[in-house]
Structures are given as structure tokens and as C-alpha cells.
Amino acid sequence: xxxxxxxxxxxxxxxxxxxxxxxxxxxxxxxxxxxxxxxxxxxxxxxxxxxxxxxxxxxxxxxxxxxxxxxxxxxxxxxxxxxxxxxxxxxxxxxxxxxxxxxxxxxxxxxxxxxxxxxxxxxxxxxxxxxxxxxxxxxxxxxxxxxxxxxxxxxxxxxxxxxxxxxxxxxxxxxxxxxxxxxxxxxxxxxxxxxxxxxxxxxxxxxxxxxxxxxxxxxxxxxxxxxxxxxxxxxxxxxxxxxxxxxxxxxxxxxxxxxxxxxxxxxxxxxxxxxxxxxxxxxxxxxxxxxxxxxxxxxxxxxxxxxxxxxxxxxxxxxxxxxxxxxxxxxxxxxxxxxxxxxxxxxxxxxxxxxxxxxxxxxxxxxxxxxxxxxxxxxxxxxxxxxxxxxxxxxxxxxxxxxxxxxxxxxxxxxxxxxxxxxxxxxxxxxxxxxxxxxxxxxxxxxxxxxxxxxxxxxxxxxxxxxxxxxxxxxxxxxxxxxxxxxxxxxxxxxxxxxxxxxxxxxxxxxxxxxxxxxxxxxxxxxxxxxxxxxxxxxxxxxxxxxxxxxxxxxxxxxxxxxxxxxxxxx
Amino acid sequence: xxxxxxxxxxxxxxxxxxxxxxxxxxxxxxxxxxxxxxxxxxxxxxxxxxxxxxxxxxxxxxxxxxxxxxxxxxxxxxxxxxxxxxxxxxxxxxxxxxxxxxxxxxxxxxxxxxxxxxxxxxxxxxxxxxxxxxxxxxxxxxxxxxxxxxxxxxxxxxxxxxxxxxxxxxxxxxxxxxxxxxxxxxxxxxxxxxxxxxxxxxxxxxxxxxxxxxxxxxxxxxxxxxxxxxxxxxxxxxxxxxxxxxxxxxxxxxxxxxxxxxxxxxxxxxxxxxxxxxxxxxxxxxxxxxxxxxxxxxxxxxxxxxxxxxxxxxxxxxxxxxxxxxxxxxxxxxxxxxxxxxxxxxxxxxxxxxxxxxxxxxxxxxxxxxxxxxxxxxxxxxxxxxxxxxxxxxxxxxxxx
Numbered sequence: 010x011x012x013x014x015x016x017x018x019x020x021x022x023x024x025x026x027x028x029x030x031x032x033x034x035x036x037x038x039x040x041x042x043x044x045x046x047x048x049x050x051x052x053x054x055x056x057x058x059x060x061x062x063x064x065x066x067x068x069x070x071x072x073x074x075x076x077x078x079x080x081x082x083x084x085x086x087x088x089x090x091x092x093x094x095x096x097x098x099x100x101x102x103x104x105x106x107x108x109x110x111x112x113x114x115x116x117x118x119x120x121x122x123x124x125x126x127x128x129x130x131x132x133x134x135x136x137x138x139x140x141x142x143x144x145x146x147x148x149x150x151x152x153x154x155x156x157x158x159x160x161x162x163x164x165x166x167x168x169x170x171x172x173x174x175x176x177x178x179x180x181x182x183x184x185x186x187x188x189x190x191x192x193x194x195x196x197x198x199x200x201x202x203x204x205x206x207x208x209x210x211x212x213x214x215x216x217x218x219x220x221x222x223x224x225x226x227x228x229x230x231x232x233x234x235x236x237x238x239x240x241x242x243x244x245x246x247x248x249x250x251x252x253x254x255x256x257x258x259x260x261x262x263x264x265x266x267x268x269x270x271x272x273x274x275x276x277x278x279x280x281x282x283x284x285x286x287x288x289x290x291x292x293x294x295x296x297x298x299x300x301x302x303x304x305x306x307x308x309x310x311x312x313x314x315x316x317x318x319x320x321x322x323x324x325x326x327x328x329x330x331x332x333x334x335x336x337x338x339x340x341x342x343x344x345x346x347x348x349x350x351x352x353x354x355x356x357x358x359x360x361x362x363x364x365x366x367x368x369x370x371x372x373x374x375x376x377x378x379x380x381x382x383x384x385x386x387x388x389x390x391x392x393x394x395x396x397x398x399x400x401x402x403x404x405x406x407x408x409x410x411x412x413x414x415x416x417x418x419x420x421x422x423x424x425x426x427x428x429x430x431x432x433x434x435x436x437x438x439x440x441x442x443x444x445x446x447x448x449x450x451x452x453x454x455x456x457x458x459x460x461x462x463x464x465x466x467x468x469x470x471x472x473x474x475x476x477x478x479x480x481x482x483x484x485x486x487x488x489x490x491x492x493x494x495x496x497x498x499x500x501x502x503x504x505x506x507x508x509x510x511x512x513x514x515x516x517x518x519x520x521x522x523x524x525x526x527x528x529x530x531x532x533x534x535x536x537x538x539x540x541x542x543x544x545x546x547x548x549x550x551x552x553x554x555x556x557x558x559x560x561x562x563x564x565x566x567x568x569x570x571x572x573x574x575x576x577x578x579x580x
Numbered sequence: 581x582x583x584x585x586x587x588x589x590x591x592x593x594x595x596x597x598x599x600x601x602x603x604x605x606x607x608x609x610x611x612x613x614x615x616x617x618x619x620x621x622x623x624x625x626x627x628x629x630x631x632x633x634x635x636x637x638x639x640x641x642x643x644x645x646x647x648x649x650x651x652x653x654x655x656x657x658x659x660x661x662x663x664x665x666x667x668x669x670x671x672x673x674x675x676x677x678x679x680x681x682x683x684x685x686x687x688x689x690x691x692x693x694x695x696x697x698x699x700x701x702x703x704x705x706x707x708x709x710x711x712x713x714x715x716x717x718x719x720x721x722x723x724x725x726x727x728x729x730x731x732x733x734x735x736x737x738x739x740x741x742x743x744x745x746x747x748x749x750x751x752x753x754x755x756x757x758x759x760x761x762x763x764x765x766x767x768x769x770x771x772x773x774x775x776x777x778x779x780x781x782x783x784x785x786x787x788x789x790x791x792x793x794x795x796x797x798x799x800x801x802x803x804x805x806x807x808x809x810x811x812x813x814x815x816x817x818x819x820x821x822x823x824x825x826x827x828x829x830x831x832x833x834x835x836x837x838x839x840x841x842x843x844x845x846x847x848x849x850x851x852x853x854x855x856x857x858x859x860x861x862x863x864x865x866x867x868x869x870x871x872x873x874x875x876x877x878x879x880x881x882x883x884x885x886x887x888x889x890x891x892x893x894x895x896x897x898x899x900x901x902x903x904x905x906x907x908x909x910x911x912x913x914x915x916x917x918x919x920x921x922x923x924x925x926x927x928x929x930x931x932x933x934x935x936x937x938x939x940x941x942x943x944x945x946x947x948x949x950x951x952x953x954x955x956x957x958x959x960x961x962x963x964x965x966x967x968x969x970x971x972x973x974x975x976x977x978x979x980x981x
Contacts, residue, residue: 049827050856109862109974111898111967118970132597184895185857336967337857339827427898442897554643566973 014404015156022194022408023167026415027175030187049339050185056350058185059334061192063090063351064358065141065417066148067469069195069410072359074382076366077373082314083366086470087359089318093325094355098348101326103341104488104567111336112427113329113480120487122557123495126502131432133479133506134329135449138425140472140513141328142418142453147468148383149414150457155384156407162458168411169454172419176426177446184423185337191416192354198409199361202390202402206368209393216371225286225374232279232375240271240288247285252277279378287374316532317470323538324473327480329428330420340571365389386410418450425449470532471513478537479506482545490546491564494556497549505541509533629656630750637754638761641719641727646671653729653751657743660710661732667692667725677711677732680704684714684730691718692725697748699741702732710734715741717748721756768941769822779816779866780873783839790843801842808838816866825974826893826900826965827859829868833891836869840876847880853892858900862974863965864942867935871904871949871961874932878959879908900965907958916951932961943969 050058068090075083110116117123117130146165153164210216234252246266250259253274254266273279281287325331338344369376369385373392376382387410390402429445479502486493486501512533529536557563616624633652636645646664650672654662661675665688670681680702691698697717704712711732718725729748733740787809794802812835815828830852841848872891879887892903918924920933936949943966953959 049859109968115968183855339860423897431898
């Protein structure tokens, strides 16, 4: 990949982010006209900001890679990421705004008047935030490696430093403008190259490839294997090998491999002839952004799909950086309108990554073999168009990818730092907010440097699972059920979210379980969400005396439109 | 392997958290064991138990607080059963023999009337029931009986009667403190209510005079100003809710400044820099307008030439930072400190000290006003408003547009 243009593009995105964050406010609001100055953020701007913050590396790069490697099954990811806002719109958006809560712990306190539940919710916010930050940093590292060949951890370090510096210095003052800007940047960075790619595809005679079939090489192609892997062949394969296969050294030799498993050592070159289907690879360790925890379709039963759907549908409402943005809406109705606009914006965005995935399956099938599938979005412009145009489009995509890392990471860092400052560190204040920011980023950064190579799409999915099993019951029951009690809420969050967390930890630790149990642990949402709901309901029913005193009036405030409430108070 | 490490780290985190919590919970002064004689040790234990029972009772006598404190009180007295009642019902029962509830409630009426405690035997059909006697002690606050503390024991004991009496007196003191807290809150509420109606009489007078001066020369302008005046007074005199939104407060400031500008013309210039994210923040009603009024006063009174006022509202994580700055005469910090402490009364208008008091009351002591000033150097007042604070809800919807 030519980095002549990519590095300036990334630098430009970073600088633009910092500048818009620091000066967007000043340019637009320095006026003595009160009418202009006190205009609230409109639903469309706010929706663009929410979308900008929401569309992370997993969306920008991960989905295309997943579609490339595993085919159309993976389309459930974008569907789930979008549909989460539908659930949010129906059950949560307006009452959450009317509750006046800024963060999820605030909501817990406003609804249940309990410090203990507040602290527990804060702990979960930090946990989910860290789980979600980790893949952002790793994704940044991987992207920079593909672009420039820099060491794995450099990209993550750059994102961490930029985010902490801007957030801690108070540079994210006009955060709504920054995030809205990032959304349009990301959309442009995917849309423009996609149009050119589709034109190139048309010019190529619009080759079609049946999704159900494994991808195949279209022309003569040499693939360099960077990490040792096991090749699983279900039919014999003829390749030209330079390097070590199954312990034997070959030099430009045409080798006919029988069906079965073959070990390809690091640094080996494989030459494939046109029409050869791309063999399935199994890596010794987890790697890359698009390797899912359970690769083959046999290991990913229908259950896993449902687990994924449930986690993404219900997890969105509990993402700390999303909830915070709803506070900006001036009232409940605006919060609803915002959510509708978010659905449109995100829906439009998610049409694009699958296009890259599908084209990648045709034009760059070997990425599935080398474990660089997440790079499909970055590499396709160069591969399909080439020349200066390809380089420029590639640079645009790279800039968009960094915008994705920066926006999601800064939103998450602010949310986590806010909770750390309010509920963990001894006193509030600006200095403690800075300390909180550093802490919020240090833990995932250290984790990403230490562990490396966690599948990005999966890590995000796990964060969604924990959020769905802890915050979804709290929000839905808190808003719609008047008999919820503080002990019930605490128990439900602990049991639901805790069990999802344990399952996540077990999966990441790579516990040697297979089959059904592995699926249960890797996609915990299907059992942990009902478990959370059930615990919350049962414990609440068992402690009827603990229903907070003002519940009726609190629920009335959540559900009555603001004008009605004001009229009621006046009368 | 690296995945394993990641999982391990994540698995260890909750364990650490639980350990930390347990450590904090169990870090009671058990280590006092090496200090002093057994008698002293027992004293420490008793005082510690008593101090643990105190905080819930400070919130008054309710079912929740009674449940939290009953266990601690029972440990303090070392009996089998203890219950707390208010005037109507039994609030919490801790220990064995809960089937005596109705019997005890039946005996409650007498002591509640007379305010005198009594000890009486319990009638029980269960042969192995461990509680046979009950000591009933009323809890009195200001000569009014709020409820009763009932202690049950297997046999009659003068020591228990005495101890129950002492504990009841101690609980009564806590309830008195709760009453005190309550009246303090009511006082502050009354203060806020009193404060709200107080827009400066000078301001009303000056505004009307200005409007009058325009009536002939520029009737259209006079009409506009009159409408601004109407809008401002409607906002100031509104009756519902103690809180408003930053957007509404800014609108009121706009009306106010329109009237002031009519009076001072070009001498006054105002710059605004408002982050739209913080407009929905709820804040105490009329707590920024007095600051602007103060800035106008300081900016224009000290000197003859122009004055510039800058109003900034920034988004700062979970808080909104509001800064009001003027380049006027400034003030001696020592004098300002005395005004804020209430030793000197400021000259007219709603004083800064009042806004400061209300902010501290609503948001806690670290959210008072921060004022930077010196004679001749202008004044810069900043307030940090949390975006969320329990109990703070703006009453009305934001002004549309």
C-alpha cells in the first residue's frame, strides 16, 4: 500500500478533529444575538453527532472484513447495530431524556434514589467502556501497520495520546460539531471510493460471484503468509511454493497438496492459479480484526446468530457514549426525532461496508488467507483502480478509518472519565477530570499493548452483550415497570451483566471448550439478557417494601410530555 | 496466549473490585483489640455500634431508616427482639418473635398518649417462644411523641428497662437532629421563595423611566421595550418550579439586557459564547441574571466610558461552566469576602452572596461561585453547574426556537 498520501490524510484528520473541537464553538457562537446563541442543538445535528460517535472501527473496517471472510451471514452485524436504535427509539429515548439524567449512573440514581445502584451502574459503565475502547486502539494499530508498516502498537498509541490530550485539555468543547463532522467524514470516506469501485467493477464486466460458494482467485496471485497457519483443504490443491510447507522446504516448486490439514510456516510464498478456491486458514492465535471467534459456519450455529442479534438490538441503549449525547436534545420529543434521524444516517452508512466486503471477495480473496481481511476497505481502491486515483481514494479511506477511531475513542473516554471523576475519584473538579481521562485511556491502552490480537468485531460484540444484559433491563424496567426496587436492580445488573462479563472473560481467555458450550460463552446475550430481566423482576417482587417513595411521580415525569407537566404544575 | 492474558486481566478486575469493597466494609476498628483494657474495648465497641446506627436515623423515622437501624440498635442492647414504631404502625422488627406485632401495637396507645414507658408481659401460646416480656419506651422530640422503641426479652429485667430508656433517649436525640435538618431545608426553601420575587426595585423603576422617555420620540421602540419588560417580569414572577433551564435563563437575561441597553446605549456591549450542548442544563431559577446585573453595575458605575460584558457557557464533561466577565471597576477582594460571608450588605439588588448560597445549597459546597477580581481589574464570576443533580428538574419545556 502506498503511504505517500495515506499518512498526510491521517494527519489531516487528526488536525481537523482537534481544530473543529477547539474552535467550532467559537466560530459559530461568538455573537451578541441571544436568539442565535441560545438555539439548542437540532435533531439532525445531534443525530449526526450520535452517528459519528457510534460508527466505530468495527463498523468502518470490521464488517467488510467479516463479509469478505465469512460471507453474507455477517450482515447481521450491521443490521443489529442499526436496529438497536429502533429499540432505543421505542422504549427508551424520550423517557430517558425527560429523566434529566446525563449518564447511566445518573439515571439509576434518578429512578431508584440509591447510591449503591448508582455505583454499580458506574462500575458497569467503566467495564463496558473499557471493553469497547480496547478494539478501537487495536484497530488503529492494525490500520497504521497496513498503511505504513509501523509497529502494531503505534496507531493505538497515537489515538490514545490525541484523545487524552484533546479531552483532558478541554479541547472537545464543541463535541457535537466534532462528532457530526466525523460522521460526514466517515460517510464520504466510504461513499466516494465505493462509487468509484462500483464503476471499476462495472467496467470490468460486473463479475458476479455466488456468495454461498467459497471465494476463488480470479487471476494468478502470489500470497505471502506472515504468520504460521494451518491450511484446511477439503479437496486437493496445486500451488507454487517458496518456503516451508508441512516441515519441508520448497523453492519455486509446484506442489500438489492432498485434502487435509497442512501447516504453512511463516514467510512462505504461495502462488495460486486462476479459478482456485481460496482455502480456509486456521491461525495458531487470534489475529486481525475480522477473524471471528468461531470461524467456520459449522461452529456458528443458528444460536450464535440469535445471540448476536439480541446483543446488538438491546445493547445499543446501554452504550455510555450514546446515552450521554441524548442529554443535548432539548426535550423528549426532540430525543425521539433525533433517534429517527440516527436510524436514517446509520442505515445509510451501513449499506457501504458490505459493498466493500462483496467486492473484496471478488478482487482480494487472498486477504482471507493472510488474516488481513479487515484491511479490505483500505486495500481495495489500490487493487481495483490503482495509479494516482487509487492512491488518493485509499488515502481518503484511511482518513475515514482514523476518524472512526478518534470519534468513538474520544466519546468513550469522555463517558468513562466522567464516571470515574464523579463516582470513583474522591472529589470533583477539573484536575480530577484530567486524571480520570488519563485513567480511562490508560487501562485499555495497557491492555491493548499487553495482549494484542483480539478480534475487533468480536470484542465489540462482547461489549454489546455485557451492556445488553446489565443496562437494558435497568432502563426498560426502570422506565416501564413501577415495582422495580433498588435491590432488584442491583441484583439484576450483577447477575445478568456479571454472567455476561464472566462469559466474555472466559471466551477471551480462550478456554479450551468447543461446540455448544463455546457458543454459549461466545454469544452470551441469548441467556444472560433474560437472566438479567428475570433476576431483576423476581428480586423486585420479593422486596415490595423497597419501592422508592416517589416512584409514581418519577414515572409520570418520565412519560408525560414536558408542556403537559408545566401546565400541571401551573394549575 | 495473549488472548488468555486479556481474559485473565478482565476476570481479575471484578475480583479486585469485590476485594476492595469487602476490605472497606470490614475495615472496622477491630484492630482496637490491642488498645486498652477489656472495659475500654467494650466502650469502643458500644460507641462504634451506636455511631453506625446514627446515620439512618438522622433522616427521620421511616420504614426504610427503621429497618436499617433496628439491627444495630438490637446489637447495642443485646436483646432477642427489637422493634421501632411510629404513631400508627410498626416500622421494623428485628430478631425473633415477630408474631407479637399485633399485641404490641395494641399496647401502644397508652404510652403514646402519656409519653411514659412501660414494661409488660407478653401472652404467647407457643411454648418455646423466646420473648416473654416487652419494654416499651416512647421516642419524644420537643415533647411530642413520634413513636416508640420496643425491646423484647425472655424475662423481666430492670437493667433492660434502664438500658432501653437510655437508648430511646439517644434515638430521640437523633430524631431531633433530623427535625433540625428538616427545618433547615424548609428555611432555605423559604429563602429561595423569598429571593425569587426580589427583582431589584431600582431596575423596575429605571426600566419604566427609560420606556417613558421613548414614548414620544420613538413609540415603536417604547412598545418593544414594554414587551421586553413584560417578558422579563413574567419570567421573574412565575410561580411553578424552583428550577429552570439555562436556555430560559439566557432568554431572561436577554430581555434584561435589552432594557439596560435602552438606558445606556452604546456604552454597554455584550458578547456571548454559548455551547449549545449545555442549554438543557437545569439550574436554580434566576441565579445567573443577578450575576449579569452585578456585572452591568460594576462595569458602568465605576467609569464613564464603554463597558464590555462577556457571557460564556462551556461544556465540561458532566458539568457546564458558566463565566460572566466584565471589564469594570472591580472590587477589593477582602470586601467581597465580607459581603459573601454576610458581614456587609451589598448595595441593592440580589446580592452575589444569595446566588452563592443557593448554588451551595442545591449542588453542595464545592459548587459555589468563584470570583476573581481586584480594584480596577474587572470581575470574573464563574459557576460550575452539574448536568445532573438528584432533585433538580427544570419545570418547563425549553423555549422553542
